Amino acid sequence: MFTQTPPIEPIAPAYHVRILTDEQLEQFRAGTFQLLERTGIQCPSERALDIYAEHGADVDFENRIVRLPADVILDALAQAPRHYTMGGRSEAFDLDLSKPVTYEATDGTGTKTIDYASREMRASIKDDVAKSARVADYLSSISFYWPMVSAQDRPIAPSLHELDASFNNTLKHVQTPTVVEETTARYAIEMARVVAETEESLRSRPPLSLLICTIAPLAQDAGAMEAALVAAEAGVPVGFMSMPNTGSTAPATIAGTLAVGDAEIVSALVLINMAFPGAPVYHSFMPGMTHPRTGAYLAHDGYVYAIGVELAHMWGVPTLAGTFGSDAHTLGWEAGMGGGLTSFLCALCGAETGSGMGLLQGSTLLHPDALVLDAELYRRAQSDAAGLDTSPDHLALDVIHAVGPRGHYLRERHTRDFLRKTDFSDVVHITDEKGGYRDPFLVARQKTDWILENHHPEPLSESQQAELTRILEAAENELT
Amino acid sequence: MSVDAIFQSILERKRSDIAPLVQAEIDAGTEISVILNDGLIGAMDVVGRQFGDGLLFVPELLVAAETMKTGLEVLRPKLVGSEITNRGTVVIGTVQGDLHDIGKNLVSMMVEGAGFAVVDLGVDVAPERFLEAAREHRPQVVGLSALLTTSMPAMRRCIELFEDAEIDVKIIVGGAPVNQEYADEIGADGYGSDAPGAVRLIKRLVTET
Ligand code: B12
Numbered sequence: 001m002f003t004q005t006p007p008i009e010p011i012a013p014a015y016h017v018r019i020l021t022d023e024q025l026e027q028f029r030a031g032t033f034q035l036l037e038r039t040g041i042q043c044p045s046e047r048a049l050d051i052y053a054e055h056g057a058d059v060d061f062e063n064r065i066v067r068l069p070a071d072v073i074l075d076a077l078a079q080a081p082r083h084y085t086m087g088g089r090s091e092a093f094d095l096d097l098s099k100p101v102t103y104e105a106t107d108g109t110g111t112k113t114i115d116y117a118s119r120e121m122r123a124s125i126k127d128d129v130a131k132s133a134r135v136a137d138y139l140s141s142i143s144f145y146w147p148m149v150s151a152q153d154r155p156i157a158p159s160l161h162e163l164d165a166s167f168n169n170t171l172k173h174v175q176t177p178t179v180v181e182e183t184t185a186r187y188a189i190e191m192a193r194v195v196a197e198t199e200e201s202l203r204s205r206p207p208l209s210l211l212i213c214t215i216a217p218l219a220q221d222a223g224a225m226e227a228a229l230v231a232a233e234a235g236v237p238v239g240f241m242s243m244p245n246t247g248s249t250a251p252a253t254i255a256g257t258l259a260v261g262d263a264e265i266v267s268a269l270v271l272i273n274m275a276f277p278g279a280p281v282y283h284s285f286m287p288g289m290t291h292p293r294t295g296a297y298l299a300h301d302g303y304v305y306a307i308g309v310e311l312a313h314m315w316g317v318p319t320l321a322g323t324f325g326s327d328a329h330t331l332g333w334e335a336g337m338g339g340g341l342t343s344f345l346c347a348l349c350g351a352e353t354g355s356g357m358g359l360l361q362g363s364t365l366l367h368p369d370a371l372v373l374d375a376e377l378y379r380r381a382q383s384d385a386a387g388l389d390t391s392p393d394h395l396a397l398d399v400i401h402a403v404g405p406r407g408h409y410l411r412e413r414h415t416r417d418f419l420r421k422t423d424f425s426d427v428v429h430i431t432d433e434k435g436g437y438r439d440p441f442l443v444a445r446q447k448t449d450w451i452l453e454n455h456h457p458e459p460l461s462e463s464q465q466a467e468l469t470r471i472l473e474a475a476e477n478e479l480t
Numbered sequence: 481m482s483v484d485a486i487f488q489s490i491l492e493r494k495r496s497d498i499a500p501l502v503q504a505e506i507d508a509g510t511e512i513s514v515i516l517n518d519g520l521i522g523a524m525d526v527v528g529r530q531f532g533d534g535l536l537f538v539p540e541l542l543v544a545a546e547t548m549k550t551g552l553e554v555l556r557p558k559l560v561g562s563e564i565t566n567r568g569t570v571v572i573g574t575v576q577g578d579l580h581d582i583g584k585n586l587v588s589m590m591v592e593g594a595g596f597a598v599v600d601l602g603v604d605v606a607p608e609r610f611l612e613a614a615r616e617h618r619p620q621v622v623g624l625s626a627l628l629t630t631s632m633p634a635m636r637r638c639i640e641l642f643e644d645a646e647i648d649v650k651i652i653v654g655g656a657p658v659n660q661e662y663a664d665e666i667g668a669d670g671y672g673s674d675a676p677g678a679v680r681l682i683k684r685l686v687t688e689t
Binding site: 124158248249252290291293295296362364 | 539630657675
């Protein structure tokens with residue numbers, strides 16, 4: 001027996017903000033043109049170098065530096081679709097990027113887990129992916145799923161095991177940040193084809209997308225770019241995330257960090273659309289900040305990620321925004337600082353997608369209850385962005401007239417109706433027997449436990465499950 | 481005393497001042513060990529303490545270390561063949577398959593700042609290259625950095641290769657997903673959770689040898 005997966009509820013902003021002026025955006029566009037034409041990008045992949053050269057880039061094969069004139073960049077980007085659909089297992093879970101909403105995902109791929117049962121910290125395993133996928137499947141705030149941790153108990157092809165656990169435990173779209181070599185990419189796409197069922201549906205609503213990091217400053221990784229090319233050829237969306245670190249792998253200014261990061265991302269988007277014109281791609285700017293006294297990796301304030309959204313749109317492609325993600329060491333006040341506000345800002349800037357819910361310690365630690373708690377912050381952002389219904393029923397002038405001065409509304413039918421329609425949290429403001437409120441951390445823990453016990457999403461068909469297992473075995477044989 | 485001036489130029493991070501100061505001191509006949517220990521290493525000990533106390537930012541530490549290194553370069557010809565050496569040599573790199581180097585660079589920089597000669601092999605370093613570098617530079621310590629769970633096995637391969645080659649060197653490991661338990665499991669000689677920890681660890685291992 002399986003349980004229904006609740007529908008996804010993306011953030012649907014009723015109003016928007018702009019952070020950069022047109023002039024500032026133009027400065028960044030010109031900056032990227034200048035960096036890519038003058039400084040160039042290092043690309044260690046032979047295959048990619050050839051593609052660049054065939055399409056008008058100035059390639060220094062010896063030093064593996066690619067320089068891109070502005071018209072070459074624009075020609076390639078003109079091919080990239082502004083919108084496309086990232087598929088769920090069923091259409092109800094498709095992410096239609098042309099809709100004016102922001103879909104959010106879990107964070108990934110951490111390396112440690114606080115065990116769901118014993119609550120002890122340990123290295124992450126495949127079962128953690130399965131469990132967190134089920135929790136994510138249940139939560140409406142989560143529209144798509146990143147394998148949250150690494151399947152370290154599967155030393156051969158862990159990234160494919162992460163996909164196996166994901167596809168088997170959620171109906172939502174899966175995006176992977178760990179498929180970064182050509183061979184694993186081929187197997188990953190075979191797996192996606194099994195989930196999609198037909199070649200047509202793999203292309204029109206692919207259930208998988210890839211996330212590839214560029215290497216700040218101004219470089220690419222050979223294996224990862226080759227994986228990206230494999231995905232693009234199959235019609236599987238691939239995004240490029242740049243993570244320049246302000247003060248170490250990027251200048252110590254936000255504008256300089258944006259300039260480095262944007263140039264890297266654009267160089268990769270261009271490559272994909274040179275090789276496969278029209279291939280679905282996305283832009284993802286997720287910089288960090290160097291702790292001035294230790295060099296540790298810290299998250300930036302929210303507006304920095306929201307500017308990334310504006311840059312993506314300037315180039316005419318969708319974005320994956322860094323909306324959550326905390327460097328806090330434990331659950332608590334600090335862990336709640338960034339997520340909701342950053343989500344809110346990115347949504348108001350029109351982000352199509354965002355990720356980062358549910359991990360602590362700079363995206364390295366899975367805490368069982370963090371997803372449920374982040375979902376609360378998400379709800380807040382969602383409601384703050386939703387605007388206001390001012391239809392007569394909501395404006396309620398007749399009720400106000402009927403109650404009159406100094407009356408009260410408790411006994412009105414209107415009150416009963418609307419209070420029932422109000423979406424109250426099931427985590428905060430939960431009353432206890434003493435008339436106070438329960439500790440939200442305990443409520444979140446209970447909710448997580450409840451989900452794990454009671455929510456079992458519709459499984460893949462037996463033949464699909466068997467196919468995935470066969471592909472995994474083939475991959476393990478090849479990669480051993 | 482102008483060893484003081486050398487000392488000060490490191491504290492004040494005057495990268496372009498130090499070479500002539502060291503040269504002048506050599507010309508004046510000051511003992512090489514005094515220039516090295518009281519001037520260069522002494523100053524870096526203070527810089528290290530200031531950094532530990534939170535007074536210095538990372539890029540300031542880096543430039544102080546580079547200032548010291550510039551001074552050391554002037555001194556180096558005098559050190560060759562003499563009894564006086566720096567604190568020791570450390571070969572460091574990010575293991576095969578891994579391109580993360582922010583943490584490894586920090587460790588390199590602090591170890592260098594603490595008076596060790598550091599040979600940084602960069603990223604995506606194959607076990608064979610670590611071995612080659614160990615044969616060439618004869619370090620007391622080899623440091624392996626890994627940020628990916630998928631590149632951690634390359635640490636184990638590296639340690640096995642060193643064992644087979646019977647090279648007498650301490651191998652230490654670090655990087656966010658690595659911990660003491662894993663270090664013990666693969667037979668590493670030590671684990672450091674951050675750059676100051678790496679320096680303490682290396683100092684301890686070097687005195688032990
Ligand atoms: C910045 C970053 C990047 C940058 C790296 C830039 C660079 N030049 O290094 C970029 C964007 C290039 C990148 C790429 C990728 N990354 Co990355 N990255 C990170 C991130 C966010 C921070 C790492 C960092 O710099 N920390 C700051 C430094 C100061 O800390 P540190 O490295 O831990 O080092 C300290 C200590 O560990 C210790 N130490 C370090 N080395 C040594 C060595 C010795 C001998 C000793 C004693 C001590 C020691 O001292 C240091 C100083 O205090 C981490 C997440 C995280 N929070 O750790 C992910 C992370 C490591 N990356 C991850 C992934 C998945 C990738 C990619 C595969 C993504 C992709 N789809 O392309 C690629 C892989 C590229 C490759 N082949 O290596 C995952 C790894 C998951 C896993 N299973 O292991 C992480 C955990 C993020 C995540 N949650 O998904 N990444």
